[in-house]
Amino acid sequence: MTDETTEGDNGVLAAIHAMQDAEALFRARLRRKLGIGASELAAVQFLARLELRGADARPVDVAAHLGISTSAMSPVVVRLEGRGYLVRRPDPADGRGIRLALTPAVHAAVLAAAGGDRLGALAGVAGLGDVESRRLVVLLAGVTSGYADGAAPDVLLPAS
Incomplete structure (x- = not known):
């Protein structure tokens, strides 16, 4: 690991x-x-956060989140269904559409794969005090804002 500390960041960037x-x-x-690909995992994580x-x-909402077309989303849904990780449910709002739901099987598989802790890597933040929590929220909000603003969706780079 290289020393990425710059003046004034006290190792925050490196961390x-x-x-x-x-x-x-x-x-x-x-x-x-x-046994799933990157798109499938991203879909599972997105649906878990919504849950x-x-x-x-x-499916169209998940496709938009992943930045893929709805036609590219169809095989993602099929693969997750095939593994027993996802079910399609009728949309109660219109009856014709479908809603996606994660299964207990995917929750159990993720829990086992992640080492058995529901929060996984985030377990360390559960015990933070109020002051530490507020500082961390401000830091993460700044980083999140930087990501959100950093790759404007409507700006295309010129072909080289």
């Missing part, structure tokens, strides 16, 4: 980069253990 590297490695290992908020999604 963020190390976290990003560890998360990428974790995702690769999780994909391998679950925590008591929400679900249509």
Whole structure:
């Protein structure tokens, strides 16, 4: 690991980069253990975050989140269904559409693959005090904002 400390950051950038590297490695290992690809894992993670908020999604919503077309989303859904990780449910709002829901099987598989802790890598933040939590939220909001603003969706780079 290189020393990425720049003046005034006290190693924060190096810590963020190390976290990003560890998360990428974790995702690769999780994909391998679950037998799914990157798009499938991203879909599972997105649906899991929605689940925590008591929400679900249509395939078109997941496709938009992943940045893929709805036709590219169809095989993702089929593969996840085939592994028993996802079910399609009728959309109660219109009866014709479908909503996607994760199964207990995927929750159990992720839990086992991640080492048995429901929070996994995030377990360390559960015990933070109020002051530490507020500081961390501000830091993460700044990083999130930087990502959100850093790759404007409507700007195309010129072909080289």
